[in-house]
Amino acid sequence: MRRVKYLFLRIKNMDFKRMFNIINEIHKSTHKSRIYLFFDVIICGLKYQAGYVDYYIFEMWNLNSKERKTILTRGKNNIFVKYYNKKEFNHIFYNKDEFNEKFKKYLNRDYIILNGKNENEFKKFLQNKTVIFCKPISGTHGALMEKIVIKDFKGNLYDYLYNKNLKLIEEVVVQCDEMNKLYPCAINTVRILTVYRYDEEVKIIAAYQRIGNNGNIVDNFNGGGMTAPIDEKTGIIKFPAMDKKKNIYYEHPMTKTKIVGFKIPKYKEAIKLVKIAAKVIPEIRYVGWDIAITDKGPVIIEGNEYPGHDLCELPPHRVNNTGVLPKYEAALGKIKDLK
Secondary structure, eight states: OHHHHHHHHHHHTOOHHHHHHHHHHHHHHHOOOHHHHHHHHHHHHHHHOOOHHHHHHTTGGGOOHHHHTTOOOHHHHHHHHHHHBOGGGTHHHHBHHHHHHHTGGGTOSOEEEOOSSOHHHHHHHHTTOSEEEEEOSBOSTTTTOEEEEGGGOOSOHHHHHHHTTOOEEEEOOOBOHHHHHHOSSSOOOEEEEEEEOTTSOEEEEEEEEEEOOTTOSOOOGGGTOEEEEBOTTTOBBOSOEEETTOOEESBOTTTOOBOTTOBOTTHHHHHHHHHHHTTTSTTBOEEEEEEEEETTEEEEEEEESSOOSSSSSOGGGOBTTBOSHHHHHHHHOOOGGGO
């Protein structure tokens, strides 16, 4: 019944034009019938709680029923989120000003919130700074963020930022030399997923490296970046990176740094940090943490109360076409609604 309800809600809010564009794209690359693909998308929605984007990203047309059962789809991830996270506390993670206040001791950077009345405080904040990173209070995927070189800006910077709704102004995080060698134009964050289980144990579910590309100042997948899974025990990248256009990278195209085999510096310290942070808001227990590695150690960039399900099991990163659901269930527990 839950699966039917999930599919009904997805159909109700579905972008049919985008769905048929995706089906057409799959048809062109696989020569499979559009009618077959349409009904296969519906079947995957009913049986595995997969949306048409899941179907495309995970290339589910290439998987048999046994393999499809191992995929962590959007619907199944939603169940984990609902089970572990109380939505009335989501605002602490979604609103960056609240998040920074709650996790201040783990940020290791200065910041100020513009409120329309604190321009003098802002000017003091700028003293001894050459570059600032400016973000909206809420939002995801690195949308609307700006990195501003103060001496190059002409005009009233306070008014510019406030009117553009870039009200969270932060000191720029400087990543360590090893991460700069990977890609120097963005902070290449390590995404670590944790669950603070109801038995009070914090478990590491998965980890993957996010890497910027093409001169972009953000590293996220939807902003033109790439991603590669990390071995959770060793901190070593174990597969080539992949971007949203499904390009595969064994080395970074700009820096020529090898991606497979790259060892994340200070990885054990990063694991220790997120295990501590995971207990700060016990009402939000399933979190994706974005961690920057600096010379002084790992620091939290942000936490995500809705950890994405799509970047941990992309086709080039699966072994024997097996998804991550069994691994997630080992950490998060087997929830009856997943059946």
